[in-house]
Amino acid sequence: MSALIVKSANRLFNIFKVYLGLALFGALAVTLIELIIAKPSAFLVGFIVISFLFMGILLWYQTDKLTLKLVVEREIRKIRKREPPRLAESLITLVLPVRLRDEILADLRHEFNHLLRFGRRSAEAWYFVTAARIVLKITLLSITLRTSEVFIKEIVNRESRLR
Amino acid sequence: MPTPPISTKTRFKEAVLRVLNALIELVAHLTVLASLLIAIWGLGKLVHKLWGVDDYVFFGKVRLRYIFDGADLAILVGFIIWGVYSVVEAYVRKPKS
Numbered sequence: 068m069s070a071l072i073v074k075s076a077n078r079l080f081n082i083f084k085v086y087l088g089l090a091l092f093g094a095l096a097v098t099l100i101e102l103i104i105a106k107p108s109a110f111l112v113g114f115i116v117i118s119f120l121f122m123g124i125l126l127w128y129q130t131d132k133l134t135l136k137l138v139v140e141r142e143i144r145k146i147r148k149r150e151p152p153r154l155a156e157s158l159i160t161l162v163l164p165v166r167l168r169d170e171i172l173a174d175l176r177h178e179f180n181h182l183l184r185f186g187r188r189s190a191e192a193w194y195f196v197t198a199a200r201i202v203l204k205i206t207l208l209s210i211t212l213r214t215s216e217v218f219i220k221e222i223v224n225r226e227s228r229l230r
Numbered sequence: 231m232p233t234p235p236i237s238t239k240t241r242f243k244e245a246v247l248r249v250l251n252a253l254i255e256l257v258a259h260l261t262v263l264a265s266l267l268i269a270i271w272g273l274g275k276l277v278h279k280l281w282g283v284d285d286y287v288f289f290g291k292v293r294l295r296y297i298f299d300g301a302d303l304a305i306l307v308g309f310i311i312w313g314v315y316s317v318v319e320a321y322v323r324k325p326k327s
Contacts, residue, residue, distance in 0.1 A: 075258075078258060079258055079261070079262060082258055082259055082262045083262045083265075083266070085308065085312065086262055086263060086266050086305050086308060086309075087266065089304040089305050089307075089308040090266060090270065090301035090302075090304055090305050091301070092304055093300040093301045093302070093303055093304025093305065094297045094298070094300050094301040094304075095300075096300060096304070097292075097296050097297055097299065097300025097301075098288075098292055098297055098300075101291060101292040101293070101296060102291065102292065105291035105292075106291075
C-alpha cells in the first residue's frame with residue numbers, strides 16, 4: 068500500500084515538474100517576445116553575443132577534452148587492450164624453442180583476439196592457462212629428453228666399453 | 231504455436247483496468263493542472279495587489295498580465311499534447327493484473 072502511495076506521489080511530482088517547467092517556459096517566452104517586439108535590435112545583438120559565447124564555451128570544452136596527450140593515451144590503451152598478457156607471453160617466449168616460437172605465439176594471439184569477444188578477463192584467463200600448460204609440457208619434455216639423452220649416452224658408453 | 235483464446239471475463243477485466251488506468255492518469259494531470267492554474271492566478275492577483283496597479287508594465291514595455299497569461303497558455307498547450315498522450319498511453323499499456 069505504501070509503495071503504491073509513494074509511486075502515485077512520485078508520478079504526481081513528475082507531472083508537476085513538467086507543468087511547472089512549461090509554465091516558466093511560457094512566462095519567459097512571452098517576456099522574450101514582448102522584448103523582441105519592443106526592441107528588435109537589442110535582441111539581435113544579445114542573440115549574437117550569446118551565440119558566440121556558447122560557441123566559445125563548446126569549442127573550449129572540446130579542445131580541453133581532446134588534447135593530444137589524452138588522444139595518444141586513449142589509443143595506447145586501446146592497443147594494450149587487444150594485447151595478450153605480457154607475463155604469460157614472456158614465459159612462453161622463454162620456454163619455447165626459437166624456430167617454433169613465432170608460429171605458436173601468433174596462433175595464441177589469434178585465438179586470444181577471437182576470445183576477446185567474450186570479455187577481456189576470460190580471454191586473459193584462457194591465455195594464462197594455456198601458457199601454463201605449454202610451459203609445463205615443454206619443461207617436462209625437456210627434462211625427459213635430457214634424462215633420456217644422459218641415459219642413452221650411458222648405455223652407449225657401456226656398450227663401447229664392453230666391446 | 232497458436233495462442234490460447236482469452237475468456238470474455240478476462241477481456242472485460244482487462245478493459246476495466248485499462249479505463250481505470252487512463253482515468254487515474256487523467257485525474258492526476260487535471261489535479262496538477264488545476265493546482266498550478268489556481269496558483270498562477272493567485273500569484274497574479276497578489277502581485278497586482280502588492281504593486282497597487284491594475285496592470286503593471288515592466289520597463290514600460292512588458293505587461294505583467296501577459297507573463298501570467300503566457301504561463302497559463304504554455305500549461306494548457308502542454309496538457310493538450312502531453313496530457314492527452316499520457317492518458318492514451320495509459321489506456322493502451324497492458325495493465326498489470
